[in-house]
Structure formats: C-alpha cells, structure tokens
Amino acid sequence: MQVIKAIFDGREIKPIEPIKRKGKTEVLVVFPDDAAKIIPGKARLLLRGSGKGEKLNKKLLKSRAEDLRLEGK
Numbered sequence: 001m002q003v004i005k006a007i008f009d010g011r012e013i014k015p016i017e018p019i020k021r022k023g024k025t026e027v028l029v030v031f032p033d034d035a036a037k038i039i040p041g042k043a044r045l046l047l048r049g050s051g052k053g054e055k056l057n058k059k060l061l062k063s064r065a066e067d068l069r070l071e072g073k
Contacts, residue, residue, distance in 0.1 A: 004017040
C-alpha cells in the first residue's frame with residue numbers, strides 16, 4: 001500500500017507527492033476531520049508522561065538485545 005498527500009480543491013484530487021503506480025488502480029480516499037488535526041508540538045505534550053511507571057526504556061533495550069541475538073550479531 002502506498003500513502004501520499006494530495007490537495008482536494010472541491011472538484012479534483014491533486015497529488016502533491018509522486019505516485020509509484022502505473023495504469024488504472026483502485027484507490028481509497030480519506031478526508032481527515034479538521035477537528036482531528038493536532039500540530040506536532042501539541043501531540044508531544046499530550047504524550048509526555050503517558051508511559052510513566054512502565055519502564056519503557058528498559059523494555060526497549062531488552063527487546064533490541066533480543067533482536068540482535070536472533071539476528072546473530
């Protein structure tokens with residue numbers, strides 16, 4: 001599946017990123033709600049502290065060590 005950004009001008013959908021498909025292709029068009037838009041700075045603030053007490057850093061390091069072991073590195 002490929003996801004691209006596009007602009008809808010009220011009549012046509014105009015891609016603003018390259019499309020890596022040729023010929024006729026079925027597509028799915030999703031229009032995000034304007035109310036659902038969250039700027040990155042606000043998103044970081046909403047996430048800050050959400051994982052407290054879960055020792056996420058230790059879990060990540062343990063998971064990465066396991067991945068390296070399985071890869072034989």
